[in-house]
Amino acid sequence: MDILPNALLAYLDDHCDPEPEALQQLNRETHLKVLRPHMLSGHYQGRLLSFLSKMVAPKCILEIGTYTGYSAICLAEGLAEGGILHTIEVNREMEDIINSHFKLTNVENKIKLHFGQAEAIIPDLEADVFDLVFIDADKKNNFTYFQLVFDKVRSGGLIIIDNVLWKGKVYGPEKDTDTENIRKLNDHIAVDSRIEKLILPVRDGLLVIRKK
Secondary structure, eight states: OOOOOOHHHHHHHHHOOOOHHHHHHHHHHHHHHHHHHGGSSSHHHHHHEEEEEEEESSSSSEEEETHHHHHHHHHTTOTTTEEEEEESSOOOGHHHHHHHHHHHTTTTTTTEEESSOOHHHHGGOOOOOOOEEOOOOGGGGGHHHHHHTTTTEEEEEEEEEOSSSSSGGGGGSSSOHHHHHHHHHEEEHHHHEEEEEEESSSSTTTEEEEOO
């Protein structure tokens, strides 16, 4: 998952804000109990998501892909007073671990958890405008999700898409379907004049998009 060398990753972890204890517990529990724990955002990426959220001070956040709730908790740290985060997860088996850690971190009243397919849920959400969207779900549908949320994001709002470097495959010779889909997404975003954009080489690559 990580693009950067391990020694550099350790240095980055040591020189950003510490991982909150409650998130350390969630990190450990995810690695002990859940399949594919590498999908967790983790310490450094989590602090980056929190940082970006605090800069925007969003009133409304949408997250597509909750997993065990780590990134949702990080993003919720930046919510404005009375703000709400909608997070969508397709796997209902995650419900207990998600809700238990939302309660542990005192964000359960700031987060609305939805189960099901994002394409079906997003059009029916109460929120009409999002200040920040984080897309971290099934990669083949990233472009669909981008198109689905774009008109709902306010001018100056952020869309963040995870895993856009795809273990380095996007700039290598690989031609598999997933890699090609992510290349197409990145190439489309690169020439979209409605937005400002950059890819951060954090873990598996974060594409940060600002809507003009």
